[in-house]
Amino acid sequence: MTAPYEHDDAPRDGSRVVVIGTGLAGTRLAQRLGERAVLIGEETHAPYNRVLLAEVLAGTYGADVIELPRTPGPRLHTRAVRIDRDRRIVQCENGAEVAYDRLVLATGSNPVLPPLRGLFEPGATELPGGVHAFRTMDDCLALSAAVTEGTRAVVIGGGLLGVSAARALARRGAQVVLTQQAERLMERQLDPRSSALVRRHLTALGVEIHTECRVRGVGVVDGRVRRVELHDGYVLGTDVTVLACGVRPRAGLAQAAGLDVRKGIVVDDELRTSDPLVHAIGDCAQHAGTVYGLATPALEQADALADLLTGGRAAYTGTRTLTRLTLPHEAGPLDLAAFGETEALPGDDVVQLADATRGTYRKVVVRGDRLVGGVLVGELASVGALALAWEANESLPADGTDPAVGASLLHLLTHDGGH
Numbered sequence: 001m002t003a004p005y006e007h008d009d010a011p012r013d014g015s016r017v018v019v020i021g022t023g024l025a026g027t028r029l030a031q032r033l034g035e036r037a038v039l040i041g042e043e044t045h046a047p048y049n050r051v052l053l054a055e056v057l058a059g060t061y062g063a064d065v066i067e068l069p070r071t072p073g074p075r076l077h078t079r080a081v082r083i084d085r086d087r088r089i090v091q092c093e094n095g096a097e098v099a100y101d102r103l104v105l106a107t108g109s110n111p112v113l114p115p116l117r118g119l120f121e122p123g124a125t126e127l128p129g130g131v132h133a134f135r136t137m138d139d140c141l142a143l144s145a146a147v148t149e150g151t152r153a154v155v156i157g158g159g160l161l162g163v164s165a166a167r168a169l170a171r172r173g174a175q176v177v178l179t180q181q182a183e184r185l186m187e188r189q190l191d192p193r194s195s196a197l198v199r200r201h202l203t204a205l206g207v208e209i210h211t212e213c214r215v216r217g218v219g220v221v222d223g224r225v226r227r228v229e230l231h232d233g234y235v236l237g238t239d240v241t242v243l244a245c246g247v248r249p250r251a252g253l254a255q256a257a258g259l260d261v262r263k264g265i266v267v268d269d270e271l272r273t274s275d276p277l278v279h280a281i282g283d284c285a286q287h288a289g290t291v292y293g294l295a296t297p298a299l300e301q302a303d304a305l306a307d308l309l310t311g312g313r314a315a316y317t318g319t320r321t322l323t324r325l326t327l328p329h330e331a332g333p334l335d336l337a338a339f340g341e342t343e344a345l346p347g348d349d350v351v352q353l354a355d356a357t358r359g360t361y362r363k364v365v366v367r368g369d370r371l372v373g374g375v376l377v378g379e380l381a382s383v384g385a386l387a388l389a390w391e392a393n394e395s396l397p398a399d400g401t402d403p404a405v406g407a408s409l410l411h412l413l414t415h416d417g418g419h
Helices: 024-036 050-058 137-146 160-171 191-202 252-256 294-308 383-392 409-414
Strands: 019-020 035-043 073-076 080-084 087-092 095-097 101-107 109-111 132-133 152-158 175-180 208-210 217-222 222-230 235-237 240-243 248-251 265-267 278-280 285-287 323-329 335-341 349-355 358-367 369-378
Touching: 019 024, 019 087, 024 285, 024 294, 050 137, 050 160, 080 252, 101 248, 132 137, 137 240, 152 160, 160 175, 160 240, 160 323, 175 222, 191 208, 191 323, 191 335, 191 369, 265 278, 323 383, 335 383, 369 383
Parallel strands: 019 035, 019 101, 035 073, 101 278, 132 240, 152 175, 152 240, 175 208, 265 285
Antiparallel strands: 080 087, 087 095, 109 248, 217 222, 222 235, 323 335, 335 369, 349 358, 358 369
């Protein structure tokens, strides 16, 4: 660590921005700010697109393919351990003290480790052998090394991450069992019908799926987990166990510094924390009561903050999130998209189309005169126009002639967005 990024008595011009975190949000911000940004990250790997980790695990991409573009300014390979707000420095594990004029926390999130019986021995701080979280490149590479043809793998959690992990492991030839506590897969994004299509797709890959299934504990033999015990007494033999039980904001550094932390690090429309010289973006940030934990909001927050720190005035007012997922298969990929509210409330109108021959399913939910959500499986040519209508949050035309929308919902659903 060398001056001017070392803590010293040099005058400050207000332009030095220190960013903690090398995920999508932190790296995007550092790219936008250029050489004035110092990026601090504890991962030894070059910054990468975490969204594509499942493709690395599946063997579709090499780790180098998902690397993010290099940032112009300095990048420090160390862990930030303390924020001294009075002196405006970040203290690092390697002994460096990094001065800042503005500090940005893009610390991301940590995987949730479920309180399973046998998962942690008294006093243990590490997971037993054979158990993997699936959050970082190191997690991904460790899983890749542990899995060969015929490896027995149990994935605990059937959300977006669990589905992606199960599909990737199955493509590597593992014998995969997926357990989900909820009544269906990806229950937060999908309605019952689209979830059933995802289940059918995974089953065709050889994945054994248990829904409405709570895992009670694990059995450890010679330091490795060899059994996963379900609440009904059924026992699954396993060589590799993947924890995909969700994430929580990584906010310990902010909390220790005395910043306002609730579900995440609380920020306002300028993405400022309770200290106006400290900002937070991405998975660790809580804006207007919401912690998004998704790539699109992280990138939008990074862009908004970059504009603000370079003299712009546009505030961040939130993100309307759309989830897209492609599950490759030899017989053809399963593409899906979900946005907004996919379950109708009493009084809502629902337009729903299904084509069993083509394997497509499309559904939109309209409340009053506004599109509030939808889910599409199969051919997704219409998703862009539907998402634009949803994001605009404007009144829908009764006759489909309003140029602000461009076409009626039924036309969009039945004519692939006009193509």
